[in-house]
Amino acid sequence: MARMIRPPAILTRALPLLFVLAVLAVAWLGGAVWLNAPQIIDRWQRDGKTDYSTGELVTAAWSQERPLLPAPQQIYADLAKSFSGRLDSPRNLLFHTWVTGSAMASGFGLGVLLGGILALGIVHVRTLEKSLMPWVIASQTVPILAIAPMIVVVLGNIGLTGLLPKAVIAMYLCFFPITIGLVKGLRSPDPLQLDLMRTYSASPIQLFWKLRWPAAMPFLFTSLKVAISIALVGAIVGELPTGAQAGLGARLLAGSYYGQTIQIWSALVVSAVLGMGLVGLIGLVERITLRYQAVPKAAGGRG
Amino acid sequence: MNKQLYLYLPIFVIGLGLYQVFLRNEPFTQLPAVGLIAAFIFSTVTVMNIIVRNPRLEARYGIIVPALFGLTILYVWEVAVRGFGVPKVLLPAPSAIGLALVVQAPVLWADFQQTVLKSVIAGYLLGNGAAFIIALLVDRSPFLQRGLLPLGNLVSAIPIVGIAPIMVMWFGFDWPSKAAVIVVMTFFPMLISTLAGLQGTDRMQRDLMRSYGAHYGQTLLALRLPVAAPMIFNALKLNATLALIGAIVAEFFGTPIVGMGFRISTEVARMNVDVVWATIAVASVVGSVAYGTITLIERRVTFWHPSFRKAPR
Numbered sequence: 001m002a003r004m005i006r007p008p009a010i011l012t013r014a015l016p017l018l019f020v021l022a023v024l025a026v027a028w029l030g031g032a033v034w035l036n037a038p039q040i041i042d043r044w045q046r047d048g049k050t051d052y053s054t055g056e057l058v059t060a061a062w063s064q065e066r067p068l069l070p071a072p073q074q075i076y077a078d079l080a081k082s083f084s085g086r087l088d089s090p091r092n093l094l095f096h097t098w099v100t101g102s103a104m105a106s107g108f109g110l111g112v113l114l115g116g117i118l119a120l121g122i123v124h125v126r127t128l129e130k131s132l133m134p135w136v137i138a139s140q141t142v143p144i145l146a147i148a149p150m151i152v153v154v155l156g157n158i159g160l161t162g163l164l165p166k167a168v169i170a171m172y173l174c175f176f177p178i179t180i181g182l183v184k185g186l187r188s189p190d191p192l193q194l195d196l197m198r199t200y201s202a203s204p205i206q207l208f209w210k211l212r213w214p215a216a217m218p219f220l221f222t223s224l225k226v227a228i229s230i231a232l233v234g235a236i237v238g239e240l241p242t243g244a245q246a247g248l249g250a251r252l253l254a255g256s257y258y259g260q261t262i263q264i265w266s267a268l269v270v271s272a273v274l275g276m277g278l279v280g281l282i283g284l285v286e287r288i289t290l291r292y293q294a295v296p297k298a299a300g301g302r303g
Numbered sequence: 304m305n306k307q308l309y310l311y312l313p314i315f316v317i318g319l320g321l322y323q324v325f326l327r328n329e330p331f332t333q334l335p336a337v338g339l340i341a342a343f344i345f346s347t348v349t350v351m352n353i354i355v356r357n358p359r360l361e362a363r364y365g366i367i368v369p370a371l372f373g374l375t376i377l378y379v380w381e382v383a384v385r386g387f388g389v390p391k392v393l394l395p396a397p398s399a400i401g402l403a404l405v406v407q408a409p410v411l412w413a414d415f416q417q418t419v420l421k422s423v424i425a426g427y428l429l430g431n432g433a434a435f436i437i438a439l440l441v442d443r444s445p446f447l448q449r450g451l452l453p454l455g456n457l458v459s460a461i462p463i464v465g466i467a468p469i470m471v472m473w474f475g476f477d478w479p480s481k482a483a484v485i486v487v488m489t490f491f492p493m494l495i496s497t498l499a500g501l502q503g504t505d506r507m508q509r510d511l512m513r514s515y516g517a518h519y520g521q522t523l524l525a526l527r528l529p530v531a532a533p534m535i536f537n538a539l540k541l542n543a544t545l546a547l548i549g550a551i552v553a554e555f556f557g558t559p560i561v562g563m564g565f566r567i568s569t570e571v572a573r574m575n576v577d578v579v580w581a582t583i584a585v586a587s588v589v590g591s592v593a594y595g596t597i598t599l600i601e602r603r604v605t606f607w608h609p610s611f612r613k614a615p616r
Binding site for chain 1: 318337348351352354355356361362365369371372373392393394446447448449450451453454457458459461462463466467469471472473544547548551552555556557563564567568571574576579580582583586587590591607
């Protein structure tokens with residue numbers, strides 16, 4: 001049997017991805033024409049313009065001012081225009097990204113702190129584990145986001161507005177995965193390893209720093225990635241109910257009120273890029289942290 | 304015998320504390336009241352400790368421990384709200400929320416019908432069903448798999464709820480737009496989990512199926528879908544919560560005058576915070592019941608899985 005010629009790795013990995021992306025792009029462009037054309041034909045007929053070529057229709061569909069589905073190049077143009085503005089002006093999306101991002105980051109920080117403390121308590125105090133853990137798990141089944149508007153109102157009543165309510169929402173959303181991941185991770189050393197530490201007569205603190213904490217790292221990073229994207233969702237949704245003036249969520253809401261489709265899509269694209277960037281950042285920190293640590297990479301598993 | 308005595312006293316104190324909450328409406332700033340509150344908390348912790356430390360008690364009454372914890376939280380909440388005279392707008396007492404649940408029951412029922420029975424169920428079935436079928440199709444093509452998997456992982460980092468305003472624009476104010484948001488939100492977790500689950504068989508197992516002369520469909524039904532089932536159920540559970548969130552958030556962007564998200568946003572604006580809390584309570588119960596139902600089905604379907612087998616006694 002002749003040996004198969006193996007294509008280079010970059011081709012086998014990149015080609016399928018490129019293919020899928022190309023299909024998506026074609027579907028998007030086609031969808032834009034399909035969705036926007038009826039409106040344009042309607043308008044043209046009212047204006048008495050009856051003969052037009054397909055090319056004309058397609059160009060018009062891709063450059064409509066308030067399209068049902070804007071073409072990618074329109075979003076790109078809108079983004080480019082927005083980024084060229086002054087950094088502190090509300091016309092610049094980077095300004096809104098900063099507003100949402102700072103709320104997300106402070107909420108994430110608080111969430112890591114709270115999640116870590118809870119996890120330490122659950123791992124070390126048996127009563128706390130038995131009483132608290134079922135609630136932590138049950139809370140995962142609750143649509144916590146529904147609480148967001150109320151937190152904003154409640155904190156607004158005590159005079160706290162702006163960044164803090166959003167950070168609290170982000171924190172509230174993201175500390176559960178951290179708690180669960182960290183509890184799982186701190187529990188992951190098997191009895192053999194624990195026994196070994198005992199034969200070394202390691203103190204509880206040594207046991208923690210030399211065995212439990214390193215063992216928890218892969219689990220921690222897996223849950224940090226989940227947590228940071230949830231924190232972003234929390235910060236965005238936290239801007240919805242209050243009529244906030246700045247932030248990606250506020251842009252979404254304003255765009256939906258005034259029918260500015262392109263504005264909605266630009267805000268969506270930016271938040272998507274922000275989310276992917278943040279998860280990528282955590283992945284980078286993970287790789288640097290775990291470089292010298294010979295632990296299996298795969299973590300998580302059944303929730 | 305002696306040990307049981309330890310239990311009776313704290314339980315008596317807990318009863319006393321509950322009596323104080325439900326029958327006396329006085330704000331208690333006096334010392335006896337503070338003492339009773341401290342005794343209540345101390346008693347619940349004692350009972351929890353006794354149960355947790357004793358394996359025989361824990362096997363029988365283990366479920367009491369989280370229940371007691373929840374009771375303590377509710378008690379402290381109620382007592383603190385009354386004792387400090389916290390304004391209702393800030394934080395209503397659990398009893399006020401319970402009252403709102405009863406008084407507003409017809410409104411809450413209508414919201415439940417609109418949000419859960421129409422949007423969530425339609426979107427959930429469509430989203431998961433479509434993702435499952437597409438996963439089965441994509442599974443046959445390694446090329447498409449390699450293209451879709453990295454993309455799906457990227458999508459998990461995106462705040463998808465953001466598409467809610469677009470869906471409202473496309474599908475109108477009523478439930479179809481909410482269902483559409485849910486379809487998009489639930490699609491990718493299900494697709495990724497099903498694809499990963501279908502790849503979960505090892506070579507030996509596949510070879511065995513082949514040596515039985517099983518064709519594609521038989522291998523799928525007898526080996527690969529059962530192996531994938533735990534991951535598929537994980538996605539179903541995750542999606543149950545996601546679907547509720549999607550429907551509620553999409554209703555923030557426009558809705559007919561009914562629905563849980565609509566109720567939350569309007570009652571917050573009108574400062575009827577107890578109704579908001581009542582709606583959240585309903586949403587929590589719906590989320591938990593959905594999660595529990597799926598877990599029950601999972602146990603029936605994947606009874607063979609190690610995590611559901613009973614530990615040998």
